[in-house]
Amino acid sequence: MPAPSFTRPILVLGATGGFGLAVTRALLAAGARVRALVRDEARARRALGEDASRVALRVGDALQAEAVSRAAEGCSHLVHAINVPYPEWDTVMERVTTNVIAAARAQGATIVFAGNVYNLAPRYDVPLTESHPEGPITHKGTLRMRMEHALRDATQAGDVRVLVVRANDYFGPTVRNGGVDPMFLNALAGKALLTLTDPTRAHEMAYVPDVARATVALMGLADGPAFDVVHVRGFVTPTSRDFLEAVARAAGAPARVRRLPWWLIRVGGLFNGMAREVVEMRYLYENTLLLDDATLRRRVPDFTYTPLEQALRETLESYRHHASRA
Ligand SMILES: NC(=O)c1ccc[n+]([C@@H]2O[C@H](COP(=O)([O-])OP(=O)(O)OC[C@H]3O[C@@H](n4cnc5c(N)ncnc54)[C@H](OP(=O)(O)O)[C@@H]3O)[C@@H](O)[C@H]2O)c1
Numbered sequence: 001m002p003a004p005s006f007t008r009p010i011l012v013l014g015a016t017g018g019f020g021l022a023v024t025r026a027l028l029a030a031g032a033r034v035r036a037l038v039r040d041e042a043r044a045r046r047a048l049g050e051d052a053s054r055v056a057l058r059v060g061d062a063l064q065a066e067a068v069s070r071a072a073e074g075c076s077h078l079v080h081a082i083n084v085p086y087p088e089w090d091t092v093m094e095r096v097t098t099n100v101i102a103a104a105r106a107q108g109a110t111i112v113f114a115g116n117v118y119n120l121a122p123r124y125d126v127p128l129t130e131s132h133p134e135g136p137i138t139h140k141g142t143l144r145m146r147m148e149h150a151l152r153d154a155t156q157a158g159d160v161r162v163l164v165v166r167a168n169d170y171f172g173p174t175v176r177n178g179g180v181d182p183m184f185l186n187a188l189a190g191k192a193l194l195t196l197t198d199p200t201r202a203h204e205m206a207y208v209p210d211v212a213r214a215t216v217a218l219m220g221l222a223d224g225p226a227f228d229v230v231h232v233r234g235f236v237t238p239t240s241r242d243f244l245e246a247v248a249r250a251a252g253a254p255a256r257v258r259r260l261p262w263w264l265i266r267v268g269g270l271f272n273g274m275a276r277e278v279v280e281m282r283y284l285y286e287n288t289l290l291l292d293d294a295t296l297r298r299r300v301p302d303f304t305y306t307p308l309e310q311a312l313r314e315t316l317e318s319y320r321h322h323a324s325r326a
Contacts, residue, residue: 001302003212004220006032008076012063013037013100015055016047018175019114020081022212025174028054030216037062037071047174063092065099072103077219079112086277091142097147098313101154104308108159111151112219114211115166115229118281119145127292130166130229138280139148155226163230168291172208174313178274182320183244187251192258196265196278199257201240202288206234207311217300224299235308243280250312 010027014020015036026126027034028051035056038044045052060067062082072078080100098276104111119142120128121135127216136142151162171180197203214232218224237243245255262282268275306314 001217001300002303003030004217005222006030006076007072009033009035009056010056010079010219011035011037011072011075011103012079012081013068013071013096014079014081014083016044017081017083018170018172018177018208019083019211020079020245021047021174022208023079023081023112023215024048024055024214025051026209026212028218032216035071035075037068041096062096062099065102067095068099069103069106072107072109075107075109077110077112078104081114085274086140087273089140093143093181094147094150097150101150101160104160105154105157110161110163110219111154112215113148113151113162113164115148115164116144117166117168117284117291119148120289122283122287122289124287124289127233127290129229130231130293130295137283140277140280145263152227158226160226161224162227163215163218163224164227165211165218165232166229166291167206167211167232168204168234168289169206170208170211171205171315173314175208175315178278183230183247184251186313187247188316188319190253192256193244193248194258194260195240195244196260196262196285197240198286199244199259200239201286202236202238202290203240203243203285204234204236204288204290205243206232207306207315209314210305210311214296214300214303217303218296221299230295230299231293232292232293232296233305235311236288236290237308246308247312247316250309251316 010032012024015024037058037060057072082096119134119136121133122207154160186193211232238315244257248255265275
């Protein structure tokens with residue numbers, strides 16, 4: 001795949017996070033000049049590791065419109081990879097999106113947004129294409145729909161473009177969260193792998209370096225509409241138990257899987273906002289919602305996905321070295 005050429009700098013918001021760090025690395029590999037707005041410079045340097053010297057760090061908070069606008073000066077793209085724990089989504093996610101839109105508008109830039117599947121109308125019998133209708137059934141899904149509407153509406157005046165790269169649940173060397181950590185850390189500790197998914201059904205897991213490479217390839221194309229949505233596929237094993245057993249095998253651990261009971265999460269939800277928010281997403285753990293990547297394959301015909309064994313090896317390796325990014 002020839003590297004796209006980027007002439008102006010690219011601003012990444014969330015460059016210490018799962019998607020943002022992976023995109024930062026993919027952009028550097030493509031020869032782009034990368035700038036990152038980070039809240040904590042020392043944490044960012046640790047997360048970026050040897051790439052820290054190749055990224056222009058700007059310290060600031062994406063909740064401050066002025067900080068985003070200043071960091072975006074001269075940039076061709078703003079990668080919106082900001083995330084916060086679920087209980088904070090209501091107060092943070094739309095505000096940050098408003099700031100990103102204003103900053104992009106001032107630069108005539110393209111916003112690159114990491115879409116998820118929460119805003120889609122659930123359907124489990126076929127992989128969903130980009131024309132699949134919205135139809136969120138949760139509070140967080142409705143919020144994500146509003147965020148994507150704000151991004152779409154921002155393109156109407158013609159001074160901003162938007163690329164939404166939609167994927168299912170992430171895993172990979174840069175991803176750390178309560179969904180994937182209990183799989184990979186337990187596998188390395190030789191313990192049963194903990195999961196919320198129904199082990200008898202398939203659950204799509206997107207390898208974030210693949211999502212990031214696809215994103216950078218799409219950023220380098222000039223063929224999309226002003227509001228462009230592209231789906232990236234993840235790994236789909238016949239059942240999620242097969243995926244978990246592959247993780248265990250890659251770690252050299254016994255293939256033991258333990259499903260966390262929903263009643264326990266519900267009880268946890270009485271005391272803990274995060275557990276309450278997870279319960280709302282139960283439909284995605286109990287059903288198989290797949291994405292169709294035909295658009296990506298048509299637009300980037302030579303795009304290749306990482307083989308599963310390699311993806312698991314690379315992910316486990318990162319957990320061995322950095323149990324936590326912080
Ligand atoms: N995780 C998934 O499975 C998944 C799947 C599909 C789509 N997505 C979407 O992808 C996007 C990124 O998610 P992620 O999981 O990659 O995120 P993540 O790993 O939780 O990282 C979040 C990033 O946002 C930064 N951040 C948070 N608040 C900030 C603020 N006020 N100012 C500046 N930076 C701030 C964090 O920086 P600090 O170092 O300062 O904390 C961190 O770099 C989200 O929209 C998410 O919904 C995620």
